[in-house]
Amino acid sequence: MPTVGKSRMLSQVLDAIFEQSYPSIEVILVDDSPGSEASSLLKSISDQYRNHIKCVATGGLGLPAARNFGAGFARGNYLAFCDDDDIWWPGKIEFQVAALKEAELGFHVANYDVVSDDGKNLGDKSEQVRLSFPESLQLSAFAPPSSWLMEKRIFENLRGFDESFLSTEDKDFYLRASMREPILRSGATLWSYRISHGAISRDSSRKLKYNLQLIEKHRAHIIEHGEYARGVMTFAVKLTCASKDKKNTCRVVRLYLKSSASFKTKLYFVVYSGFWSIFSETAARKVS
CATH class of the missing domain: 3.90.550.10 (Spore Coat Polysaccharide Biosynthesis Protein SpsA; Chain A)
Structure with a gap:
């Protein structure tokens, strides 16, 4: 512990x-x-x-x-x-x-x-x-x-x-x-x-930084297994939207569009990303 x-x-x-x-x-x-x-x-x-x-x-x-x-x-x-x-x-x-x-x-x-x-x-x-x-x-x-x-x-x-x-x-x-x-x-x-606001693990900017590191570390797996990778990628893009980080939101979306996911799944991901970009305050509450 x-x-x-x-x-x-x-x-x-x-x-x-x-x-x-x-x-x-x-x-x-x-x-x-x-x-x-x-x-x-x-x-x-x-x-x-x-x-x-x-x-x-x-x-x-x-x-x-x-x-x-x-x-x-x-x-x-x-x-x-x-x-x-x-x-x-x-x-x-x-x-x-x-x-x-x-x-x-x-x-x-x-x-x-x-x-x-x-x-x-x-x-x-x-x-x-x-x-x-x-x-x-x-x-x-x-x-x-x-x-x-x-x-x-x-x-x-x-x-x-x-x-x-x-x-x-x-x-x-x-x-x-x-x-x-x-x-x-x-x-x-x-x-x-x-949910304890003083906990070691609860820091939104740190969480964003290391979720981006996570998808870079597993980049090859995400591209190869795009259909399954929607879970890890949707969480990452919600974090970038919550932080109003347009540069990294685009970066995450571009990476997923390179994956083997179906056109339908990629379209869903783009719409999902756009939704949370608009409602960034709600996204912030959901990932805090």
């Missing part, structure tokens, strides 16, 4: 992890506070959960590196990630382990609900799907890393998150993992994703 020690929910998040019905869970808390900045909150957390939690510090390397650093200390056969403002429900890990064993797969994505900063439920995000690459370019099974449970070998074979990303590293990892083997998303709602 990466943190900069600012989440007022950190104790609640840890309590939820320790309430899991799965019998053996190792918790690694990664302090990603910059420099030598000491976190009194993390010290108190370490004291509170003495002998039940391992606290390590990175010195402020950024979210992908913090996750990689923490994963390096893991001793179990499975890896799961939890952000410091997300709440796992008690049966999450037990269900995911059982689902992977039954399906004979190595990567499970759990369904979740969305909760506002003041605790209001904003609805469920549920899918029942098993897919591989290039279907994964649709992002239909994608969910934040707090959803994930995977066999540790998958993480190690992929060498973790790409640390050149300071946002959107989760989508990149998801795509790379799907190129190796199928991903399963199934089950009832198993955790709560909190």
Whole structure:
């Protein structure tokens, strides 16, 4: 679990992890506070959960590196990630382990609900799907890393998150993992994703920059598998429209028009891009 020690929910998040019905869970808390900045909150957390939690510090390397650093200390056969403002429900890990064993797969994505900063439920995000690459370019099974449970070998074979990303590293990892083997998303709602404006991952300009980096990294796949790539490309163009970035909106559209997608799909994408260019304020609210 990466943190900069600012989440007022950190104790609640840890309590939820320790309430899991799965019998053996190792918790690694990664302090990603910059420099030598000491976190009194993390010290108190370490004291509170003495002998039940391992606290390590990175010195402020950024979210992908913090996750990689923490994963390096893991001793179990499975890896799961939890952000410091997300709440796992008690049966999450037990269900995911059982689902992977039954399906004979190595990567499970759990369904979740969305909760506002003041605790209001904003609805469920549920899918029942098993897919591989290039279907994964649709992002239909994608969910934040707090959803994930995977066999540790998958993480190690992929060498973790790409640390050149300071946002959107989760989508990149998801795509790379799907190129190796199928991903399963199934089950009832198993955790709560909190929209917290102070979270590490919520920065719209950073999100735009690294989504553009994502589509450049996977450019060849997008061109080859254009029909499937509509998912990853529509999210990218919505970000450029939300930022009123006409140059990059045109750049994203031009790239997709080079793809193997059908004429009908390309036409849809152009109309979609034009719509969000006009209603950029609405786009900004949807991607914030």
